Amino acid sequence: MRAYAYLRASTKDQDAERAKEQLTGFADENGIKVSSWFTENESGSTLKRPELFRLLEIADSGDILLVEQVDRISRLDNADWETLKSIISDKGIKIVSLDLPTSHRFIDGTDKFTERMLSALNSMMLDMLAAMARKDYEDRRRRQSQGIAIAKKEGRYRGRPEDKVLQTKIEGLLNDGKSYSYIQGLLGCSRHTISKVNKRRRTSDFPGSPQN
Incomplete structure (x- = not known):
């Protein structure tokens, strides 16, 4: 055994x-x-x-x-x-x-x-x-949803904090020409997160991003 x-x-x-x-x-x-x-x-x-x-x-x-x-x-x-x-x-x-x-x-x-x-x-x-x-699990999810709904109603909801360190790493790898699959495998992040960083790095909203 x-x-x-x-x-x-x-x-x-x-x-x-x-x-x-x-x-x-x-x-x-x-x-x-x-x-x-x-x-x-x-x-x-x-x-x-x-x-x-x-x-x-x-x-x-x-x-x-x-x-x-x-x-x-x-x-x-x-x-x-x-x-x-x-x-x-x-x-x-x-x-x-x-x-x-x-x-x-x-x-x-x-x-x-x-x-x-x-x-x-x-x-x-x-x-x-x-x-x-x-x-x-279901009780915690329900309480979380109720809390978010109340916070939105009161104008206090800001969403999940962004991982600035992860975003910086993704940006650097994108600038180096790495593929989404390579970045996903290396950092363990979602393709959605990579796509979001890729869109933002093309604008002035993202630190160090190239200008249009």
Whole structure:
């Protein structure tokens, strides 16, 4: 049995490896070695998470997917959660989450009957925690939308602050003749952001941009 640890944060501004020390301590205490770490900054509300699926591709039946909390692997809606859970179940991968004590029993060798009982119990608990994680995600999105609506009504809304450092890097690469795909791969930004910088650099609104 091998253990693969998965670390996730929602945005690039957050530290995805924040829980690495905690997971390492848990693994040491339980006598397991983490074979590989998979880290990414992607929303838990989408299945578009290349590192998670790379882990699932590598892991074999009986291997452990180690996470800090269930919401690290799912803030998905019900349909997407069922899809992900089915992939994990079909491969025979065992989810061990620090916030789900019953899952810790998978670390110890158990007989077939006990393992089936644990699997059934954990499936129910995972569903509950995944549903709670999704509800928390939707509640925060709703509160955010309500706050933006109030701020707009009161004339206080200014939108998301722009990343001036990132924009300067993009501008420099565009000036060097680099392609959108090259910049996107190097900086991890969206093509929309690159396009926006490219349009602005052609006007006097962008520092250091060429004049019309």
